[in-house]
Amino acid sequence: MAEQGLSMAESKGVQNEVKELRQGVSGWRNPRRRTDLITAAVFLLPSLIVFGVFTYFALGFNVYLSLTDWNFVSPVKRFIGLENYMTIFRDRRFLASLKVTFHYAVGTVAGSMGLGLILALLLNQKIRGQNFFRTVIFSPYVTTTSAIALLWVWIFQPGTGLLHYMLSLIGIKGPRWLSDPKYAMWALIIMAIWRAAGYNMVIFLSGLMNISTEYYEAAKVDGAGTLSVLWHITLPLLSPTTFFLMVTSLIGGLQVFDAPAVMTQGGPAYATTVMNYEIYQRAFVYMHAGDASAVAMVLFVIVAILTVLQLTASRRWVFYQ
Amino acid sequence: MxxxxxxxxxxxxxxxxxxxxxxxxxxxxxxxxxxxxxxxAWMISTSLKPNLRQVLAYPPQWIPDPPTFANYLRAWQAARFSRYMLNSLWISFAGVGLQMINGSLCAYVFSRIQFRGREFLFLLFLAVMMIPSQVTVIPNYIMLSRLDWLDSFKALIIPFSATAFGTFLLRTAFLSVPDDLVDAAVIDGASHLQIMRHVMIPLSKPTLLTFFVLNFNWRWNDYFWPLIMTSSDKMRTVALGLNIMRQTTEGGTNWHVVMAGTVLALLPVLALFLFFQRYFIEGISRSGLKGV
Known part of the structure; x- marks a missing residue:
């Protein structure tokens, strides 16, 4: 290209210069290098400010608040050490919210991953209408949770709702879904599975496409059957994807807020008061900035542990291809 | 395939x-x-029903008789619904616009300019994705109130004007631009901004589109942040406003009007998804497999 017109020596000189530019060996006194560094600083600055203030400073501020008994209005923030943490871990409502949150997260992850895997396996072959089905099944994932939640409130209507009617067709008497403490969480999980199954399907599909055909060909030569191929080849080779989905979806599930906020307001009888709803209520309804921040820190630690788990595991996964 | x-x-x-x-x-x-x-199907069917009797019929009636779009007009006029829609459009477009600028600038630095500490800074960017927004919401509420930004567009746009995910996505795209092209531009005396405008951006259009649809979707769907940071009716977004409309007389048991509102609220994100499905799914699966 550009080099074609240059002599060998010239081109070599230019290449060196470019190399220097790229690797920055000559330091601040080189004017070009200086331009590079200034450019880097200017380009990064706005984002660094945003993340610095709204993420990192806020995180540190939150740690501090969790060690005070502040209530948003009092002029003094009294430092009380770990008292908030001691209080919340003795608080039955907080402990219940932990349990409820994990119930939601595990139920949603198991359901949507199971369904997503089945769909991915079925769609990973040429069938008629493949793309159409993929679109239909994925589309709930892009919808606004707080809006689609209203649709589900309407579907879950006790006595006259669509779901009640459909269950009655197969002889099941539907419960009072959202107003029954035993079923409210399951109602939220059903909606969440409907939203997330398509996402899991898409991730599983790209995992499946990464499996080399050699394995399948070898299995074919050995005369392995469908189920045996699935069990001995597909699922083991898919396990990094499975693990990734499991941990990241769990992280997402633990942060649920929109659906319980719109559909049940944490009720009935705190059956759907998940951790984020607990944070919201403590902070913005009861104005307890201190212990709300402590609950937020507990959530942060759980998410951090899961993230580290995911990162270390993905780095040294057993089934490298 | x-x-x-x-x-x-x-x-x-x-x-x-x-x-x-x-x-x-x-x-x-x-x-x-x-x-x-x-x-x-049930959402659309309900939204087209002419009266409450058909809406509440049991067993359910699937086909509206006759179908009518009147509910959409009622929803649009109920409880400042049009205002909520405009707010959501503005914060989504403005937010994602700023994200695209900041994301491209950062991705350029992280892919093309070497300096000490770059890897560490990039790690700081990535770590942002792992911090749940609920963990920082109380301090942010306090800071925004000190800045006197609460209940304003600033509170809904500025904190989201940088993007870790977008930076990560674009960095990968910028890294895949052949070095020869960049070198040629350097030899021609192009500045960093010119290299970005004339080499990087044109060669990364599919990634930019993916960036746009995903981030737009997230901004549009956000419920938690605007719930905390806005208080007046005129600042509400559609994710919040729909629920407000339901609690007014126009909503209540008028499920046909509520469903019409739901369809309107979902229209932008569903349309974006249907038109740019390929980019959407590609972005989702790429980010998924890279483990971010």
């Missing part, structure tokens, strides 16, 4: 023949897809 990969090429000797296997797969997928589509 799948003809040479995956289970498609296996010959199923012991069980069903390949053709039968495909018919079976088709039927199961079709059944699941139908179940998945029922909520959408």
């Amino acid at each position: 799948t003809s040479e990969t995956g289970t498609g090429t296996i010959r199923y000797r012991r069980s069903l023949g390949p053709q039968l296997q495909k018919v079976f797969a088709f039927l199961v997928v079709a059944a699941i897809a139908t179940v998945f589509a029922i909520p959408f």
